[in-house]
Amino acid sequence: MVTVEMPIIVNATGKIIAFDVPEDVYMRDYAEDFCEWIDGTVIKMSPVHEKHDRLTRYLTRLIEAYLELRPIGDVRQEPFVMRYEYEQEGKKKRRSREPDIQVILGENQKNLQKTYMDGAANIVIEVVSLESAARDYGEKFHEYEQADVPEYWIIDSIKEECRFYLLNDKKTFVPQEFEDEYAVAQMSDLKIHVPTLWQENLPGPGATFKSVAKMLEGD
16 A cells, blocks of 8 residues: 555545555555545545444445335445546546445446446435535535436434435436435335434334334335
């Protein structure tokens, strides 16, 4: 690995640990260590808070329960990579990000590789921490829009609020209105009960599966 000790200023948040790194070298040497790749620059993510970890695991098992009952896709957690590209001011930008959660559905599963998702996942979920706030609300919001991510969730464990966005025909994220429950656009009958997310003790695997099964009882 090439390590950089002195700070380097780029248009990205996080700790830069290497630059001019080819994408295949990033995948080989850095991806498994919770790093992201931005046009050759490798950025190290900070360790997550316990609350962040609990939320990510809960949302993953909620989605896994749904996909077990309705096998229409797959789910991945960080440090699984999502590769994508977009244009900005006439220049092609390439990214290898590690979203907290990726949901890959239907025909898009053909783009799911052993070590990365080739292109945009159907649903990308970021759980906000103090270190990641600017990145999740700013950099990634813009990038995911431009990369045609159909649905983007920002789960803010600090403010205890959620934002759910759907991409419209103009390639713009549109915030979705909801009260206590968000009906997932691409996974029919699945609802996210937002107040549950802020509980100190989140439902375990058994309770989560039963909850999802009850949602789908109408099948």
